[in-house]
Amino acid sequence: MVALLLIPEAALGDWSTYKSSRVDSLIQQFMTPRPGRASAPALSIAIGMGGEPVLAKGFGEAHGDVPASATTVYHIGSLTKQFTAAAVLRLIESGARAPLSQAPLTLETPMRDVFEGVERWTAADEPPITVRSLLTMTSNLPNFTLHPPREVDPWGAVETPRLLAALKKLPPHGWPNTFEYSNTSYFLLARVIEASAPRPMKSRDFVRAEIIDRAGLKRTGFVDDYAPGSDVAQPHYRRRPAFAQPNWLDGCGDMASNVLDLFHWNKELMDGGIVSAEGRAAMFSDAARVDPVMYYGMGWFVGHDGEWDSYHHSGSVPGYTSYNAVLRNRRSGEWLSVTLLTNSDGVDDLDRLADEVIDVALER
Numbered sequence: 043m044v045a046l047l048l049i050p051e052a053a054l055g056d057w058s059t060y061k062s063s064r065v066d067s068l069i070q071q072f073m074t075p076r077p078g079r080a081s082a083p084a085l086s087i088a089i090g091m092g093g094e095p096v097l098a099k100g101f102g103e104a105h106g107d108v109p110a111s112a113t114t115v116y117h118i119g120s121l122t123k124q125f126t127a128a129a130v131l132r133l134i135e136s137g138a139r140a141p142l143s144q145a146p147l148t149l150e151t152p153m154r155d156v157f158e159g160v161e162r163w164t165a166a167d168e169p170p171i172t173v174r175s176l177l178t179m180t181s182n183l184p185n186f187t188l189h190p191p192r193e194v195d196p197w198g199a200v201e202t203p204r205l206l207a208a209l210k211k212l213p214p215h216g217w218p219n220t221f222e223y224s225n226t227s228y229f230l231l232a233r234v235i236e237a238s239a240p241r242p243m244k245s246r247d248f249v250r251a252e253i254i255d256r257a258g259l260k261r262t263g264f265v266d267d268y269a270p271g272s273d274v275a276q277p278h279y280r281r282r283p284a285f286a287q288p289n290w291l292d293g294c295g296d297m298a299s300n301v302l303d304l305f306h307w308n309k310e311l312m313d314g315g316i317v318s319a320e321g322r323a324a325m326f327s328d329a330a331r332v333d334p335v336m337y338y339g340m341g342w343f344v345g346h347d348g349e350w351d352s353y354h355h356s357g358s359v360p361g362y363t364s365y366n367a368v369l370r371n372r373r374s375g376e377w378l379s380v381t382l383l384t385n386s387d388g389v390d391d392l393d394r395l396a397d398e399v400i401d402v403a404l405e406r
């Protein structure tokens with residue numbers, strides 16, 4: 043989830059049929075079953091360079107005998123967090139107000155200005171949980187997908203108000219304002235959107251209107267938008283699928299897309315079509331230290347190697363594994379992206395495959 047991309051000291055070169063064949067070989071090797079490693083029946087990839095897709099295709103079978111392609115839709119898991127973060131920043135930039143205090147919504151808005159009954163989230167001698175600390179995974183609220191509240195069943199459906207009420211009972215833990223990856227934070231951000239939106243609406247409707255539609259994404263939506271038998275790749279489960287029912291992953295892992303749409307998502311974000319330059323800088327900032335060489339921004343892990351900055355995230359939900367990475371050269375402003383989607387959970391080393399693809403892309 044947090045592997046640092048290994049970036050050679052090179053500028054972007056040209057794409058070629060030779061590079062395409064190299065990538066094909068890497069993916070065929072990756073998809074070959076090996077003892078001790080899970081593989082997926084299907085994998086789709088998109089590579090972008092110079093703001094244009096240079097390779098977009100599928101491998102294996104999406105469902106039945108239908109081959110995977112660049113348009114095959116997969117559940118994207120925690121890549122959802124990129125969209126939720128952008129939606130919160132759009133909400134702030136639009137002049138929204140915190141519902142309880144009626145003060146302008148900002149990154150520093152405390153949760154007591156948004157939700158009632160969150161006294162357990164704030165100790166007198168500790169900083170409050172804010173919009174920023176949710177976005178940057180520094181809220182110190184326990185991750186409910188690791189430690190579900192006792193009163194809800196991880197294998198059943200859960201009503202959003204019931205899960206929110208259960209989370210309000212959980213006090214923060216650990217050293218204040220330190221990084222801890224937590225789906226709780228992004229589930230709560232979806233509730234912040236609903237509470238602060240200019241009119242009553244579900245968070246996904248705000249994401250559709252302000253993010254998906256603005257970016258022109260035609261095959262991106264939420265997992266229950268797609269009927270069985272549609273062009274969604276058939277899921278393959280390596281473990282009993284907890285949190286697969288509504289509305290567990292709302293805001294943190296409930297979206298679906300294809301690799302072409304995700305390339306266009308990366309492009310719109312890099313070109314400033316989704317959030318302001320300040321908002322994008324916040325998403326890509328060194329906001330929270332994960333380890334000696336890795337940070338978390340807002341919906342993206344962030345790393346630095348030589349002249350290159352890397353922004354990336356993985357996703358794993360029942361039946362699917364995903365990975366999305368953008369690299370930007372600080373000196374030239376050039377950027378490239380690699381997106382990988384698969385239809386099995388528990389697929390390891392997608393980040394390593396992305397590293398190998400990036401090495402090919404940067405060859406001169």
